[in-house]
Structures are given as C-alpha cells and as structure tokens.
Amino acid sequence: MRNSGGTTLFSVLRIQGAFFIGRVFEMRELEKIYDPKQVEGKIYKSWMDGGYFRADRNSGKKPFTIVIPPPNVTGQLHLGHAFDMTIQDVLIRFKRMDGYEALWLPGYDHAGIATQIRVEEKLAGEGLTRFDLGREKFLDEVWAWKEKYGNRIIDQLKLLGSSCDWDRLRFTMDDVCAKAVREAFVNLYNKGLIYKGKRIINWCPKCTTALSDAEVEYDDKEGFLWHVRYPLSDGSGELVIATTRPETMLGDTGVAVNPDDERYKHLVGKTCILPLVGRELIIVADSYVESDFGTGCVKMTPCHDPNDFEVAMRHDLPFITVLDDNAKIINGGKYDGLDRYEARKAIVADLEAEGYLVKTEKYDHNVGTCYRCSSDVEPISSEQWFVKMQPLATEAIRVVEDKEISFVPDRFSKIYMNWMHNVRDWCISRQLWWGHRIPAWTCSDCGHLTVSKEDVTVCEACNSSNIVQDPDVLDTWFSSALWPFSTLGWPDDTEDLRHFFPTDVLVTGYDIIFFWVARMIFSSCEHTGEIPFHTVLLHGLVRDAHGKKMSKSAGNGIDPIDIIDSFGADALRFNMITGNSPGNDMRFYVERCEAMRNFANKLWNASRFVMMNLKISDNKLPRDLDIADKWVLSKLNSLISEVRDNFDKYELGIAAQKIYDFIWDTYCDWYIELSKPRLNSENEQSSETAQRVLLYVLTEILKLLHPFMPFITEEIFSALPHNEDALIIAPYPKASDDLNFPEEEAAFEIIMDAVKAVRSTRAQMNVPPSKRPKLIIHAGSPDVFLAGSEYLSKLAYAGELVISDKAPKSTDGMATAITGSAKLYMPMNELVDLEKERIRIENELIKAREGLKRQNDKLANEAFVSRAPTAVVDVEKERRDKFIALIANLEDSLKTLI
RNA sequence: GGGAGCAUAGCUCAGCUGGUUAGAGCACUUGCCUUACAAGCAAGGGGUCACUGGUUCAAGUCCAGUUGUUCCCACCA
Numbered sequence A: 001m002r003n004s005g006g007t008t009l010f011s012v013l014r015i016q017g018a019f020f021i022g023r024v025f026e027m028r029e030l031e032k033i034y035d036p037k038q039v040e041g042k043i044y045k046s047w048m049d050g051g052y053f054r055a056d057r058n059s060g061k062k063p064f065t066i067v068i069p070p071p072n073v074t075g076q077l078h079l080g081h082a083f084d085m086t087i088q089d090v091l092i093r094f095k096r097m098d099g100y101e102a103l104w105l106p107g108y109d110h111a112g113i114a115t116q117i118r119v120e121e122k123l124a125g126e127g128l129t130r131f132d133l134g135r136e137k138f139l140d141e142v143w144a145w146k147e148k149y150g151n152r153i154i155d156q157l158k159l160l161g162s163s164c165d166w167d168r169l170r171f172t173m174d175d176v177c178a179k180a181v182r183e184a185f186v187n188l189y190n191k192g193l194i195y196k197g198k199r200i201i202n203w204c205p206k207c208t209t210a211l212s213d214a215e216v217e218y219d220d221k222e223g224f225l226w227h228v229r230y231p232l233s234d235g236s237g238e239l240v241i242a243t244t245r246p247e248t249m250l251g252d253t254g255v256a257v258n259p260d261d262e263r264y265k266h267l268v269g270k271t272c273i274l275p276l277v278g279r280e281l282i283i284v285a286d287s288y289v290e291s292d293f294g295t296g297c298v299k300m301t302p303c304h305d306p307n308d309f310e311v312a313m314r315h316d317l318p319f320i321t322v323l324d325d326n327a328k329i330i331n332g333g334k335y336d337g338l339d340r341y342e343a344r345k346a347i348v349a350d351l352e353a354e355g356y357l358v359k360t361e362k363y364d365h366n367v368g369t370c371y372r373c374s375s376d377v378e379p380i381s382s383e384q385w386f387v388k389m390q391p392l393a394t395e396a397i398r399v400v401e402d403k404e405i406s407f408v409p410d411r412f413s414k415i416y417m418n419w420m421h422n423v424r425d426w427c428i429s430r431q432l433w434w435g436h437r438i439p440a441w442t443c444s445d446c447g448h449l450t451v452s453k454e455d456v457t458v459c460e461a462c463n464s465s466n467i468v469q470d471p472d473v474l475d476t477w478f479s480s481a482l483w484p485f486s487t488l489g490w491p492d493d494t495e496d497l498r499h500f501f502p503t504d505v506l507v508t509g510y511d512i513i514f515f516w517v518a519r520m521i522f523s524s525c526e527h528t529g530e531i532p533f534h535t536v537l538l539h540g541l542v543r544d545a546h547g548k549k550m551s552k553s554a555g556n557g558i559d560p561i562d563i564i565d566s567f568g569a570d571a572l573r574f575n576m577i578t579g580n581s582p583g584n585d586m587r588f589y590v591e592r593c594e595a596m597r598n599f600a601n602k603l604w605n606a607s608r609f610v611m612m613n614l615k616i617s618d619n620k621l622p623r624d625l626d627i628a629d630k631w632v633l634s635k636l637n638s639l640i641s642e643v644r645d646n647f648d649k650y651e652l653g654i655a656a657q658k659i660y661d662f663i664w665d666t667y668c669d670w671y672i673e674l675s676k677p678r679l680n681s682e683n684e685q686s687s688e689t690a691q692r693v694l695l696y697v698l699t700e701i702l703k704l705l706h707p708f709m710p711f712i713t714e715e716i717f718s719a720l721p722h723n724e725d726a727l728i729i730a731p732y733p734k735a736s737d738d739l740n741f742p743e744e745e746a747a748f749e750i751i752m753d754a755v756k757a758v759r760s761t762r763a764q765m766n767v768p769p770s771k772r773p774k775l776i777i778h779a780g781s782p783d784v785f786l787a788g789s790e791y792l793s794k795l796a797y798a799g800e801l802v803i804s805d806k807a808p809k810s811t812d813g814m815a816t817a818i819t820g821s822a823k824l825y826m827p828m829n830e831l832v833d834l835e836k837e838r839i840r841i842e843n844e845l846i847k848a849r850e851g852l853k854r855q856n857d858k859l860a861n862e863a864f865v866s867r868a869p870t871a872v873v874d875v876e877k878e879r880r881d882k883f884i885a886l887i888a889n890l891e892d893s894l895k896t897l898i
Numbered sequence B: 001g002g003g004a005g006c007a008u009a010g011c012u013c014a015g016c017u018g019g020u021u022a023g024a025g026c027a028c029u030u031g032c033c034u035u036a037c038a039a040g041c042a043a044g045g046g047g048u049c050a051c052u053g054g055u056u057c058a059a060g061u062c063c064a065g066u067u068g069u070u071c072c073c074a075c076c077a
Helices: A009-019 A021-031 A036-050 A079-097 A112-125 A135-159 A175-190 A246-251 A306-315 A340-353 A389-401 A411-421 A476-480 A495-500 A510-528 A560-567 A569-577 A590-612 A627-648 A652-680 A684-705 A710-718 A742-764 A783-787 A789-795 A834-860 A862-867 A870-897
Strands: A063-067 A101-105 A194-204 A209-211 A216-231 A238-243 A254-257 A271-273 A280-285 A297-300 A357-370 A378-387 A406-408 A440-443 A449-451 A467-469 A505-509 A535-539 A775-779 A801-804 A814-818 A822-827
Touching (some): A079 A135, A079 A569, A175 A449, A216 A246, A254 A306, A389 A510, A476 A510, A590 A652, A590 A710, A627 A684, A775 A783, A783 A789
Antiparallel strands (some): A194 A209, A194 A378, A216 A238, A254 A297, A271 A280, A440 A449, A814 A822
16 A cells, blocks of 8 residues: 555544544544645645656557647636636546546647736836837836746646646747747748738727737627718719718718619719818719618728728729727828817717708617727728638638537537638738737848748848848737647657647637637648647636626626635536536536535545545455445446446536436445444454445545546545555546446345335434334345345334234334335334324325326337337336335235224 | 527526436425534425427427527628
8 A cells, every 4th residue: 555645634544543443533523524725735746746747658558638728828717717627637637547648738828919918007007108118128028927927827727636747838939839830820921821911900999909800899889870961063962871980981982872772873973072071072883882771872981991991992992091000080181180089079060060960860880899908999901911711711611521520519510610611811910019920021122021930131032131020920819729739849740749649629618719729720730731639629608606707897706716715626626517518608606616515525524434444454345245235336337337428428517427426325325324234243254345345436436536526536545545656547447247236236226215215204203313113024025125134224223123025913003114115114103193104105105106007008008019119118017017016015004004 | 680509496507319207506394413424314395397389109308480598600881
C-alpha cells in the first residue's frame, strides 16, 4: 500500500480505525465533515509533482487530445469557464484512466480589442491615451499588463482541478503562434485567398477599428423615420424620402426608385436637389428599392451604407465620405466636426426650420453594435484586408457533410452549414496596436507590396529600403483559428504535431461556433490538409437563477471562486455536469451546489465507515460471496457498462447521475446497511467477505467518479489499500462477466421488496425503529428468505425471525406487510388498530387490482401479443403474475383480519 | 424574412436508438440522534409529460399542425 498524501487526519483515522479501535470515536467527531479546503490544494500539488498531466509522446499509448478554448489573457474565471473546463477535464481524465495518452493543451488568447481597451482605460485614468505613448511604449504597457494578469486566469483554472499539461502552455502571441500566423497569412495571400480592398465594413468609432460581420451584434432600438423633401431640379415638384439616418444625407450622391414604380418612372434620369447642401442628385432606377416601404424613394449614401454602396457601383454614383474614424462629420460644410448624434439633431432642426421636413414617425429598427464596447457600429467604406471565403468554405462544408467532423448535439451542424453556405469575405485587419501585425510592407518609392513570413527591409521589386509595414494588426480570431495546430508547433513538422494532431474533441459554447469553430475548421483544412478535430461538443450558456445572462454590469455574476470556497471544486464541477444536457443553457443555483457538497460528504462518510471496519490490508475479492454481495457487484457491473456507454455518447450528465444514484442509493442506503450485521457478527468469514466487497465496490466507485470529482476521490483513494500510484492514473473500471449475477440480483430484489413492505407498514403505524417485534414470514418458496434472513432482521427491524412455507396459526393483533412473494406478520398487539389495518390493506388491494387490470388489458390485446417482441411480452406476463400473487396475498390477509 | 431550441412535479431540470406504475435535486408532510453521515435515515404527498391530430401492438419519446417562449442568422432606407 502506498500513501501519497501527507499524514492527514483522514489517513490517521484509517490507521487508528485499523489498529486502535478504541480511539476511533474521538477521531470521528473531528472528521465527520469533509473539508475540501484541507484537501484540494494538497491533492492538486500531488498531481503536479507526480507529472500526471504531462502527455508523453513516447508512451506507446493511443493519443487523445483536447485543446483548450483559450481564455482571454486578462480575463477572470467565470461560471462559463467553469462549465467549459469541467466538461473537458471530465473527458480528459476519463481517457487518461482508460489507457490513452491524454493531452489537454492549455493556453490563453491575447484578445486584441478586449485587452487593448482595458489598457487604454487604465491609461485614461492617468490622463493619457495610447497616442501619447506611441505604438512601442503602448505595447510595452500591454505586455506588462499581460504579465500581471496572465497568470491569474491560469491559477483559477487550477483551482477547478483542470488537468492540463501546463508544460505545454501556449499564448496566441508567443513566438510559436506568431510563426504560424505569418505562415498562414502568407500561404493564403500567395494563393490569392487574402486580398486588400476598399469595401463597406463595420466600423466601431469607439474602438476605432474595423470589425468582421461576426463581431457586430444587432439590437432593436427605438428610432424615428424622418420624411424629407428633395425638390426636383427643374422645379416641377419634389420627392419625399424617408430615412432613419438624416445626418448621412450629407453624403448623398443620388436617389433611387424601383424601376417598376409607376409613381416615379418618369423621373428616372432627372435630378433633384439635396436640401441644406444644394448638391444635384441623379435619380436612378434600381430593383433593390422596394416600392411599398416608406415613400418608395431612397437616398443613396454610398460611403455609409452597404446597399447604397452596391447601388452606387451599379449606377456610377460618386462616393463622398462624411464620417471620420470617430464618427464625426467631415466634408459636411457647417456641420463639420459635429458628432454623428449632434449632427443628426442639428440637421433635423435645420430641415424643419427650412420647411423640408414633412413628418417624423416613430420607428423601431435594428442597430448594429460593437460586441466589445456596445457602441453603435458605423458602416463606412474603407480599405481593409479580407479573406476570400468561398474557396475555403467548400472544403469546410464537405468535411461536415461527410461526417468527418460531427457536432454534438447534431442540430448545430445545420447552423454551421447555414452560416458556411452564406459566408461573406472575412475582414481580418484591425486598426489596433495589440495583436499580430500584418506581414505586408509597402514601398514608398514604387508602391509595390511585399508580403513575407520574415521581416523585410527592402522592397522585393525595386530594392528600395524606403518601405513601411502595414500599421494594422490581424483579427484576434485569425490566430485562434490556427490554435489546434499552431499550439503543437505547426508549420514546423514537430513530433507533437505528428503525434497529437488532428486533435479529438473540441469543447466550447454554441455562441462561438462562427467566431471560432468554423474558422478553425476551414483554416485547418486549408493549411494542414486535415480536420482539426473529429467531434465538436457544444454546451450552452450559464445563466442566473432567473434565466438571465450573467454579466458584471447586471451585477448578477457569481464568482466560481466563491463557490469553490464554500462548497469545494468537486461540488461545483458536479453541479455543472449533472442536470444538464449538451447544447442547452443552464441556470445556476447555489442550492444545487449545496446538494452536491452533501453528496461529497456522503461519499466521505461512507468511506470513513468502510475504513473504520477494515481489518484487511489488500483489496482482493473473495470467492465466498453471498447473495447481497452478488447483488451489489452485479449492480456495479451494470453501472460500469452504462457509464462507459454514456461516455461514448458524451452523455456526461447522465453518467454522473447514475454514479450518484449508485453511490447514495445502492451502496450507502442498501449495501452498507446490509454489511453492518456481518461486520459485527462473530462469523469472521462473513465479516471479511463483507469488508472485501465494501472495499472493492468503494474503490470502483472512486474510479468511476474520479473524472467528475477528482479531489475527494483521490484523497479517499490515497488512504485505501491500492496498487496504483494514484487514482488519476488508475485504470477506469471495465464491466466483467465474472461479476454478473442476474439470478442472485433478482432474488435479492425479493428480499428488498419485503423490507420495503415492512418499513411501509411500520411507518404507517408510527412504529419507531427501536421497537423490534418478532417477524413471521410466510412464503411459498422460503429459501430466498432463509438466505437473506440476516439482512431481513436488520433492515426490517425484526426481533426474532420465523420463516416458513406454512401460515401462522393465528394472526390476531399482528400487523401485516405483503408482497407478491410473501406475507409478513408482526405481533404488535398494543399498536394494531384493526380498522386502520383493514383500510390500509384495502387501499393496497385497489392499487394492485388496477395494476392487474392494466396488465390484463395489455395481454388481451391480440395485436400486442402477436406483434411485440416475445421478450417484451414475457416481461408483461411476469408483471401480471406478480400482481396476481400480490392480490391473492392481500385478499388472504383481509380474511384473517376479521 | 429565414432557421433552431424549449414547453415534463410548487421551483430548476434529466429522460439515449419508442417498451416497468414517467425520474432527480430543492421545497413539502410524517416518524426517527437505527453504533459512517441530521450536510443524515425511513415512509409519504405532488405530474391529463403545452394543445390537436397522425404513425405504431405500444408515444413524454417519432411525424404534421396550433399556441406560448427563448435564441441565432439576414438587415427595407
């Protein structure tokens, strides 16, 4: 036996329990309650010291790899992480125990905008902007910030018990990842899949950067529809135009109508005058315009609306930019310098004053907002870098269609497909400083663009050294998209890459399928020629008890660290896993953590019980198993195969629930209770067998539960006799035919039924357990009761036990408990109220007759009997026979009562 | 406009490929300090599985529709 931990009170208890029985009771008082705080840090350290998280390429074992969804480097652990991490850790621990070389590769993300905003906020507190510092000094600040906060999230992940291979920790901005980013960029550029172009893009005026489509969130906002007069140039009339954005009229270069709109057909080709500005606008016909919305006339602002941009391209309209990077007016005459919202007010006021405003309607519409800072996003035309998506999407669609990659649950593959089929080019340049700088240099002399993996100092076209690197950085998600292979060393042909890639399962929330999952898939297919993982296991969002999204601003966030402090990491983990199925959101209830802590405590105490009674020092199973032993082993055997089955289907919540039920119900409430009379008996053989089965089942339980509750299981395991170095690397249980005893299992259920019937009778008569009357069992086949007599007297609180196939001569004053297999009598003269007893039995009889009717109806159905599988029919027949026997017993008892 | 999810006990949720009398936690009732655990034990109460129709020997489970609800995508100025 090894004992990896220090001398905890718990392991002291074991020794004392084994050798100094007399002192156990005082120890028990101290250790009655499991205290995670005393255990978790110590156990985590023992795993680290043991090197169990390290994946070894040369072990000869089959690899199983998960890459972590890298948390933001400056982030703090929230319940979403806890959810995500727990699922991954459960999978990785299971595979590790099951004989795989399990690699869980950790790391964190530089999170361009999010991090830059945080540092800028800090600077703002000192009255500075990033421009005051300049690019280089600002980046120094960010790196310092990263050093300060980068480890916080990692330390917090450790508190959860995450068994990541910390030696392989990666950062999306480290050299290895940077090399991959350059390689990927240049590959795509050389294939023509990255291009630079002027398009309408989403611009966040607060972050002052372009955003991709995925980074824009749409909110319903209250607004107005202003109807504005645009007089015709020839003075023959006017057009009325409806707009939600009057300030953009400064950039109008045309007016469009539907070509089939009879009202305006004759005006196409004519011009009108832009109010306040006086510019002449040509009236064009374009099918984009819908006649029945607004007035049927649309002002064209090509530089600030994607649709107008398209129309303008088709009709050769001029392009005038009227908003600058901060969304202030430019090229707008007297409005120059005004913020977009001030400009709106001023322009509406002027329109009204000059009689151009026809009317103002309330109008709700969707407004795009920045996913990082929530400011309104401005569509502006701007030169940016894009990834051409069409060619990449083709393969990304194929691998999912062909099931090379599957989503769990499957419905998300439809969402993925839909997105991939309609994907537009990905804007990857960001006007930030924190991030991977675009590896492109422009020659100031000849204008040539050099794109290179290595830093360049001279123009590749004209050799001029007068070249400047593109000031922009790449979208954070460009580097995250490479994560499953960049972290393993790609583009270098590293041993890690060869061994652990493609990875196996990707675990993440459904909210970042587009941001991340989709982009990893097409990036991997393109750059490595392989899928990045074969399974995407998706979970939902963690909400508060009222179903609201948790957020700092709403003040409803729960800090996982507080939960760990109060209930332990195991309880938090178990709470995240149970009562939840893949892809569904969960509501977080602190009370549930309490229930899970109670479960941990239950296991703790069951283990204490076993240790207190242990006089053996090895864990071999004996041969002389009795009926209860075979029953529990058989149940355990089924549990093991079911749990494995659930693991294969990623049904972690179901697996955890089954283990919970087995531990609490089967093991604690039944088997431990069953073992008590044997442990105390003078029959040493029986006592030892009970000890061995108790220990064996407990050990198997600890193994089964370990992926879910790693700390407490490891701690208990360390105090038990065992052959492994640690539970974390003990083999996960396998079902075995040798431990399957269906006959004994069924026979024992008969005894359990009798026990339950007796308890029920006693409860209804309010008989306390201290009262132990004689128990007379009248059964057709008494053998099974004889085999379980010891258990019956203990669990059914019997004084003396009489088992016979003959009915007692008199049952006067006896309470009865009745099952389909036996009638049980308890002489309790003073307690038995004959009338009450009669009513009780009659009620049971009613229930039993209903049951019998149900069964008879089923079996009378010719179609059922002939068409259902015989096994199903047989089960129904057995049930019918049980009801028949029960009814007979009940009727019999009713007669003797009178 | 397109798509997806959800609707099961008072509350929060499980229920896999259809097959016990539909389960768990919390809450509730009653009785228990039964020598591991009162963070516990035992016995209970509580459900027309949203509605309507269909398929089937058999439907909470599969199909169609209805209602309610949540979310995603698109972005008609």
